Structure formats: C-alpha cells, structure tokens
Amino acid sequence: MTGLLLKDLYTLGRQMRIYILLILIFALLPGNTLYAFAIMYAAMLPYTALAYDERSHWIQLARMMPCTTMQLAACKYVLGWLAVAVATVFTAVGTALSPLWGVARQEALDHLVSLPALIGAALLMMAVSLPLMFRFGVERGRSLFWIFLIVFALAVPLLAAQSSGSGGESPVVFWLIAAGLPAAGILAQPVSIALSAKWLAASER
Amino acid sequence: MNAFEIEHVSKQYPGFALQDVSLTLPSGCILGLVGENGAGKSTTIRLLMNTIQRDTGRIRVLGTDVDSPEFAAVKEDVGIVLDEAYFPEVLSARQIGHVLRRLYRRWDSAVYERYLKRFGLPDKRPFKDYSRGMKMKLAIAAALSHSPRLLVLDEATSGLDPIVRDEILDLFIEFTRQEEHSILLSSHITSDLEKGCDYIAFLHQGRLYFCEEKDRLAEEYGIVSGSAAQLAALPDGAVLRTQAGPYGSRALVRRAAIGRLGELPIEPASIEDIMLFTVKGVERV
Numbered sequence: 001m002t003g004l005l006l007k008d009l010y011t012l013g014r015q016m017r018i019y020i021l022l023i024l025i026f027a028l029l030p031g032n033t034l035y036a037f038a039i040m041y042a043a044m045l046p047y048t049a050l051a052y053d054e055r056s057h058w059i060q061l062a063r064m065m066p067c068t069t070m071q072l073a074a075c076k077y078v079l080g081w082l083a084v085a086v087a088t089v090f091t092a093v094g095t096a097l098s099p100l101w102g103v104a105r106q107e108a109l110d111h112l113v114s115l116p117a118l119i120g121a122a123l124l125m126m127a128v129s130l131p132l133m134f135r136f137g138v139e140r141g142r143s144l145f146w147i148f149l150i151v152f153a154l155a156v157p158l159l160a161a162q163s164s165g166s167g168g169e170s171p172v173v174f175w176l177i178a179a180g181l182p183a184a185g186i187l188a189q190p191v192s193i194a195l196s197a198k199w200l201a202a203s204e205r
Numbered sequence: 206m207n208a209f210e211i212e213h214v215s216k217q218y219p220g221f222a223l224q225d226v227s228l229t230l231p232s233g234c235i236l237g238l239v240g241e242n243g244a245g246k247s248t249t250i251r252l253l254m255n256t257i258q259r260d261t262g263r264i265r266v267l268g269t270d271v272d273s274p275e276f277a278a279v280k281e282d283v284g285i286v287l288d289e290a291y292f293p294e295v296l297s298a299r300q301i302g303h304v305l306r307r308l309y310r311r312w313d314s315a316v317y318e319r320y321l322k323r324f325g326l327p328d329k330r331p332f333k334d335y336s337r338g339m340k341m342k343l344a345i346a347a348a349l350s351h352s353p354r355l356l357v358l359d360e361a362t363s364g365l366d367p368i369v370r371d372e373i374l375d376l377f378i379e380f381t382r383q384e385e386h387s388i389l390l391s392s393h394i395t396s397d398l399e400k401g402c403d404y405i406a407f408l409h410q411g412r413l414y415f416c417e418e419k420d421r422l423a424e425e426y427g428i429v430s431g432s433a434a435q436l437a438a439l440p441d442g443a444v445l446r447t448q449a450g451p452y453g454s455r456a457l458v459r460r461a462a463i464g465r466l467g468e469l470p471i472e473p474a475s476i477e478d479i480m481l482f483t484v485k486g487v488e489r490v
Contacts (some may be wrong), residue, residue, distance in 0.1 A: 003307030010300045011293050052293060061291035064254040064357075065308050068281040 004067060004075040007058075008049040015048055024089045028094040033112055035091050036118050037093060040149070042087035043122035046076040046130060048146065051138040059200070077189060081097035081195030082128045088119060116182045125149075127192035135199035206268055208232050208387035209357045211220050213250055213408070214262030223411045226262075230404070232354075233384045235377060237419075238391040238399030239476065239477065240408035241484075246391040247288070248339040249360050249408065253389070258430035267354060281310060284348030288360035294333035298326050298343055302350075320346035338369045347374060349380065356380060356388045362397045370394075373403045397474040405476055414483050419476075425469035426461045428478055435469060446486030457482035 009016075026038035053059050062072055095111045125145065127168065133141030155177075208230040216223040223245045230236040238246050250259045253264060255271035263470050264271045269279045287288050288318045299322055306312040321328055324342040335343065341361055348356060356377070381385050392398055397406055399419070406416035417425075426445075429436065436447060436456045438465075443462040448455050456476060474482075 007304040057291040065258045
C-alpha cells in the first residue's frame with residue numbers, strides 16, 4: 001500500500017504544488033464560501049491520480065504485481081483522505097485567523113462550525129464517484145462529479161444561511177447537515193472501497 | 206516442478222475466443238508463445254496472471270492454483286514485462302525503484318541499480334521521455350530485481366532494434382542458467398524465439414496449433430520444393446500441408462515419414478515456415 005501511495009504522490013508531484021496554492025487561496029480569501037471549495041477541491045486529487053493510471057495502463061501492470069485489487073482501490077481513498085486533511089488544516093487555520101483581516105468573528109465561527117459537514121460532503125463525493133470511475137473510467141466518472149459539485153454549490157449557501165441565521169438555537173435541518181454529512185461520509189467509505197475493489201476487478205474481466 | 210500448467214482453458218469475448226488451450230512450461234526452460242497480433246497471446250498471459258476470469262479450465266503457476274488466496278504471494282516470484290511497460294509516465298527510473306521496493310518484499314535495490322547501469326538508463330529522466338528500447342530495458346531491469354523464478358514477457362522484444370533485442374535475449378538465456386528459473390516469452394518475431402527458446406507454442410485465432418520442443422520441430426519437419434507432380438508423388442502421411450506458388454510448389458513434410466527423395470532436397474523448416482504452412486497451407490487430400 002505504501003508503494004502505491006508513494007507512486008501517486010510522485011505522479012501528482014507538480015499538480016500538488018498547484019493544488020496546495022489553490023487550497024491556500026481558497027482557504028485564506030476572506031468573506032465568502034470559497035473556503036468550502038478548498039476541501040472539495042482536495043477530494044478531487046484521487047481523480048487526477050486515477051486519470052494518470054488510466055493513461056499509462058498502470059493498473060493493468062499493478063494487478064500482476066503482489067498487490068490486491070482492494071489495495072489498489074483503497075490507495076486512492078487514502079490519498080483523498082490525506083488531501084482533505086491537509087486542506088482542512090489550512091482552511092481551519094485560515095478561518096481562525098480571518099478576523100485579523102476584517103472578517104466578522106461570528107462569520108469565522110460559522111465557517112469553522114461548518115467544517116465537519118464539508119469534510120463529510122467531500123468524503124461522500126469520493127464515496128459516490130470513485131467506484132464509478134473504477135468501473136467506467138475517469139471521464140465518465142468526472143461527469144458524475146460535476147453533478148455532485150453543482151448540487152453541493154447549491155447546498156452550501158443554504159448551509160451558510162441556516163448556520164448564520166440560527167442564532168442561539170439551531171434548527172433541526174442545520175444539525176442534520178452538520179452531523180449527518182460527516183457521519184454519512186465516514187460510514188460510506190468502507191462500502192465504497194469494497195465496491196471500487198469489486199468493480200476494479202470486474203473492469204478487465 | 207513445472208513453472209506453470211494451463212489446462213483446457215477457454216475465454217470468450219465478443220468477436221474473439223481463446224479455445225481449449227493447454228500449455229505446460231517445465232522449470233528451467235524458455236517457452237516462446239508465437240502468433241500473429243490478436244492471436245490470443247496477451248489474453249493467455251492475463252489468464253495466467255489471473256487478471257481476467259477464464260470460462261473453463263485450470264491454471265497453476267509455480268505449483269499454486271491461481272484462484273487460491275496463496276497466489277497473491279506467488280506473484281512475488283513472477284517478473285512481468287508487458288508490451289508497453291505501463292509504468293507511470295512522469296516517474297523516473299529512480300522513483301520507480303522506490304515504488305517497487307515497497308511492493309516486492311525481495312526487491313534488491315543494488316541489483317536494480319546494476320541493471321540500470323548495464324543498460325545505460327538515465328535514472329532521473331521521466332519514463333515518458335524514454336525510447337521504446339529504454340522502456341523495455343527498464344521493465345526488464347525491474348522484473349529481474351526482485352529475484353523472480355518465472356519471467357513473463359509479453360512482446361518484450363517487438364519494436365526494438367536487432368542489437369538491443371540480441372542483448373535482451375542473451376540476458377534471458379543468462380537468467381535461465383539457474384535451474385529453477387523459467388521464461389514465458391510471447392512474440393510475433395520468430396527469429397527471437399528461435400534463438401533462445403526450448404519450447405515453441407503457436408497460437409492462431411485463439412487456438413493452440415502446437416506446443417513442441419524447438420529442437421524437435423527442426424528434427425521432425427522439413428520443406429520440400431518441386432513441381433505439383435513431384436509433390437504429389439511423395440508418400441502418403443509424409444506431406445502435412447502444401448503451398449502452390451508461381452514458380453512451383455512447396456510442402457511441409459514429416460522427415461521421418463518421407464524416406465529418401467532422390468533429387469528433391471529436404472530443407473530445414475523454420476518456425477515461421479511451420480506457422481505459415483499451418484495457417485496458409487492446404488492440407489493434402
């Protein structure tokens with residue numbers, strides 16, 4: 001598994017510098033919802049790694065090496081988790097510091113409170129799209145990603161409105177999103193990995 | 206022990222079928238799998254490594270059934286070289302070494318470095334910037350650096366210049382000097398197979414036409430050229446297939462059955478001759 005992960009990190013070397021720069025910009029820009037995209041954007045790294053694999057036919061070779069389809073699939077999730085973790089740290093630090101450059105403290109606090117839901121959404125996005133990419137290829141999988149992103153882009157303002165309009169007493173919908181998304185995202189991971197491994201094994205059969 | 210045994214294996218795809226293939230490679234030998242593009246060579250290799258599901262039959266590699274959980278460990282003993290090498294394009298030889306060191310338990314970095322030097326491969330250049338010859342050499346270096354017992358090479362020599370091919374074939378012969386080392390070499394370049402192989406298997410349109418010892422092929426078969434009348438006079442059972450050309454006819458004959466021919470000489474039959482007669486020749490009635 002570490003070998004597969006190292007391969008992805010080497011492959012994404014140049015892209016990662018751009019990703020980190022974009023994530024930093026998204027995370028540190030004050031007074032908007034772009035911080036949310038820093039985390040979602042990080043969850044896209046596995047797609048790029050998978051696209052590289054597809055282009056070089058690496059999976060075909062790797063399946064003849066001593067690694068299982070489960071490891072080949074899980075590796076992409078681990079890469080996504082690491083990227084989301086890094087983006088979350090940047091975003092959390094950027095948001096915590098944002099009152100220094102004029103963002104209202106309540107707004108910064110709202111952004112921090114929404115981070116678990118964003119992580120959940122990123123994990124859910126990976127859980128939904130990665131199995132499809134393993135089964136049908138990255139291009140077709142990406143189409144689904146864009147549908148997910150549009151739905152997410154519509155949901156973020158709603159989440160922000162619910163969060164900022166909640167005052168001292170949060171409505172049920174807010175807690176459903178705040179607690180439900182992370183829970184769903186985490187619970188979906190093992191199921192999604194198993195499905196990815198199964199579909200990866202079936203993809204060349 | 207056999208390096209692998211393929212027994213009555215079939216695989217059906219839309220528009221192509223590998224039909225009832227049985228092949229055995231004894232340890233310490235090189236088996237050349239020959240056939241035109243699309244004959245089923247790569248499919249056979251994928252079945253051997255269990256990356257595609259066969260419809261019928263049984264496959265054992267280094268004594269282990271490929272369907273058993275133990276086969277994952279057996280892959281440590283198999284060095285793989287595929288026709289386009291398939292390493293990630295942006296990785297350098299050094300980075301590929303770092304990755305493979307973590308995938309193969311018996312990976313030997315010193316051996317890998319030695320092969321890189323022997324082949325004159327730059328270790329920092331991205332894989333995509335290598336020539337085809339360099340790519341294949343890198344794949345062979347990687348395949349040999351984890352102490353494999355079986356090398357599986359899919360069209361590893363095609364597209365290479367004759368000097369590089371010769372160098373690589375010498376390396377394969379060197380590898381099989383150890384008794385437990387074996388090679389499956391798929392190619393459509395018959396001269397490569399003639400140089401190093403102990404056994405030749407011929408696949409055509411998904412069917413295995415023969416799998417014979419190379420020396421036995423040379424002993425058993427010959428080519429006789431002459432007029433149609435001269436070939437018609439050859440003894441029954443000696444002529445396997447005939448080909449008519451503008452300047453006369455040729456026949457693939459079984460040397461043992463033909464006896465003395467008078468003025469008609471029997472020329473040696475190359476693997477290519479046997480293949481072409483098998484595919485294009487006409488059976489004598």
